[in-house]
Amino acid sequence: MDKGAIRDELNKIRSQIKTLKSDFSKKRDDKETHFKKGEEYSEKINSLYEEIKKIETENNLDKINLDLEKRKKDYEELKKSLEELDKEFLEIKKNHKTSVQRSEPVIKTITVEKAKKEIKQLDTKLQTQVLNLEKESELIKKIEQLKEIVGSVSGNKETSGHSDKFKEIKKKLSVTRKKFYNVEKKIRSLYKQIRLISKQKKEKYKEIDNLRNLKKEVFETFRLTKGNYSELGKELRDLFKTEEELMRKLGESPIQKKRSNEKELRVKQREAEDKLMKKGATLTTEDLLLFQKK
Numbered sequence: 412m413d414k415g416a417i418r419d420e421l422n423k424i425r426s427q428i429k430t431l432k433s434d435f436s437k438k439r440d441d442k443e444t445h446f447k448k449g450e451e452y453s454e455k456i457n458s459l460y461e462e463i464k465k466i467e468t469e470n471n472l473d474k475i476n477l478d479l480e481k482r483k484k485d486y487e488e489l490k491k492s493l494e495e496l497d498k499e500f501l502e503i504k505k506n507h508k509t510s511v512q513r514s515e516p517v518i519k520t521i522t523v524e525k526a527k528k529e530i531k532q533l534d535t536k537l538q539t540q541v542l543n544l545e546k547e548s549e550l551i552k553k554i555e556q557l558k559e560i561v562g563s564v565s566g567n568k569e570t571s572g573h574s575d576k577f578k579e580i581k582k583k584l585s586v587t588r589k590k591f592y593n594v595e596k597k598i599r600s601l602y603k604q605i606r607l608i609s610k611q612k613k614e615k616y617k618e619i620d621n622l623r624n625l626k627k628e629v630f631e632t633f634r635l636t637k638g639n640y641s642e643l644g645k646e647l648r649d650l651f652k653t654e655e656e657l658m659r660k661l662g663e664s665p666i667q668k669k670r671s672n673e674k675e676l677r678v679k680q681r682e683a684e685d686k687l688m689k690k691g692a693t694l695t696t697e698d699l700l701l702f703q704k705k
């Protein structure tokens with residue numbers, strides 16, 4: 412291959428290098444942009460976790476959970492006591508005869524049976540529907556009133572002609588039942604608070620899930636861009652190697668080429684200065700930049 416052909420090949424390689432260098436620079440910027448975006452998502456996710464902790468702290472979630480555990484334990488103990496008192500109450504009724512027999516009593520405008528049915532319906536509503544605190548409080552109060560009336564009427568019906576022991580157990584049963592209902596009410600209230608806190612936390616977790624998906628997508632793009640960036644780097648290294656080989660065939664080297672360019676630039680500057688001096692002018696910064704671009 413003669414020097415003219417080698418020079419043509421060298422110019423072709425340098426044109427390819429120029430194009431690849433532009434692409435290489437763009438891929439590097441894209442790679443860094445996607446990496447930084449992924450880091451931003453990570454920071455936002457960490458920030459949201461801190462917000463969740465803050466929600467728990469500000470609402471005393473730990474205290475609520477501890478209180479709930481205590482109330483649940485009280486609930487189980489009172490439930491057991493109620494069962495025992497109910498059993499004892501039934502045993503006493505079996506051993507005593509009622510002196511007065513009356514028909515099914517009426518509570519206000521409804522019978523005991525209807526009152527019990529309404530209590531069951533209200534209980535179901537409390538357990539299955541999401542109510543605001545005011546509505547929930549009204550239902551609990553109504554249930555308690557109905558249960559107390561039912562218990563009172565049942566007690567009046569069965570107490571007549573019974574012993575003091577019967578009355579004592581009945582009183583204990585009434586007091587224990589009231590405590591049981593109060594604990595039950597408190598447990599519902601605590602669960603209500605936990606649901607409200609969980610709702611706030613759920614919104615934050617939803618944001619976190621969305622950010623995680625975006626982070627996954629952006630890092631996948633980063634991985635692909637990084638791969639393309641590395642491939643372009645390898646191509647550039649191969650082209651630079653080919654450029655050096657062609658320059659050596661022409662008796663040049665990268666250093667010699669740089670020095671040759673600098674020497675040629677200085678010659679052009681001197682020639683221009685000589686012409687300008689004859690006209691009484693000097694070279695400007697813009698003139699120097701123009702030489703560098705030629």
